[in-house]
Every structure is written in structure tokens, then in C-alpha cells.
Amino acid sequence: MREEIVNWWKQAEKDLKAAKDSFNSSNFDWASFQAQQAAEKALKALYLKNHGKLIKTHDLFLLSKRLNSPEEIVTLCKKLSPVYVETRYPNIQGSWRKFSREEVREDIENAEKIVQWVEKNL
Numbered sequence: 001m002r003e004e005i006v007n008w009w010k011q012a013e014k015d016l017k018a019a020k021d022s023f024n025s026s027n028f029d030w031a032s033f034q035a036q037q038a039a040e041k042a043l044k045a046l047y048l049k050n051h052g053k054l055i056k057t058h059d060l061f062l063l064s065k066r067l068n069s070p071e072e073i074v075t076l077c078k079k080l081s082p083v084y085v086e087t088r089y090p091n092i093q094g095s096w097r098k099f100s101r102e103e104v105r106e107d108i109e110n111a112e113k114i115v116q117w118v119e120k121n122l
Contacts, residue, residue: 001049001122002048002049004048005022005045005048005049005122006045008041008042008044008045008048009041009042009045009118009119009122011041012037012038012039012040012041012042012045012115012118013038013115015034015035015037015038015041016026016034016035016038016108016111016112016115018034018110019031019032019034019035019037019038019107019108022034023104023105023108026101028099028100028103028104029087029099030087030100031104031107031108032083032099032103032104032107032108033083033084033087033088033100034084034109035080035083035104035108035111036060036081036083036087036109037083037084037113038081038109038111038114038115039060039076039077039080039110039111039114039115040058040060040084041065042114042115042118042119043060043063043064043067043077043114043118044063045118045122046067046118046121046122047063047066047067049056049122051066057086058081058084059081060072060077060078060080060081060114061074061077061078061081063077064077064078064114067119070117072113073113073114073117076110076113076114077114079110080107080110080111080114083107086101
């Protein structure tokens with residue numbers, strides 16, 4: 001496997017671990033962001049493997065569609081994708097979004113499923 005693909009994959013794994021660590025520290029918005037990043041980097045590793053180049057986007061839904069992902073993965077990507085904007089730009093919806101423990105747990109679980117699917121396809 002090309003080194004660039006391996007690097008994206010390793011960073012995805014690190015981000016997923018970091019998301020769990022942040023969750024355990026009750027740093028919920030950061031944990032959700034890290035979960036989104038884990039999924040994004042995993043999908044980009046697979047995209048790079050399949051297409052030979054990267055696509056510059058943070059849209060997990062778009063990445064999953066371009067990878068012809070199964071519907072379950074596309075749905076998880078659609079749910080997780082907005083986290084990128086919601087955690088980076090607090091006033092995007094007019095107010096700061098509070099991330100509950102349960103929402104963040106779901107974000108991490110969704111990212112784990114996406115990462116696991118990518119791993120099977122790398």
C-alpha cells in the first residue's frame with residue numbers, strides 16, 4: 001500500500017482514539033470533532049487507494065457516495081458530516097451548540113463503524 005494511504009489511515013486511527021480519550025475527559029465537542037476527523041481521514045485513505053488522488057472536501061456524505069459505500073455507511077456519513085462545521089464555527093446556527101454525552105457517544109460509534117468499513121476495504 002502506498003505510504004500516503006497508510007499515513008491517512010494511521011491518522012484516522014489516532015483521531016478515533018483521541019475522540020474516545022476526549023469523551024472520557026468530558027470534552028464532548030472536541031470528541032465529536034475528532035470522531036468526524038477519524039471518519040474523514042479513513043474515507044480519504046480509501047478514496048486515495050481507489051482513485052489515486054485526494055478530493056478536497058470535509059463532506060463525509062460526498063466522500064461516501066463517490067466511494068459507492070453501502071447505504072448504511074452513507075447514512076452514517078450524512079449524520080456525522082455536519083459535526084465538522086458545528087464544532088469549528090460555533091455561531092453557524094446563531095448559537096453555540098451543546099454536545100450531550102449521548103450525542104457524542106453516537107458520533108463516536110458512527111465513526112467507528114465507518115472506520116471499520118474502510119479497514120475492510122483498504
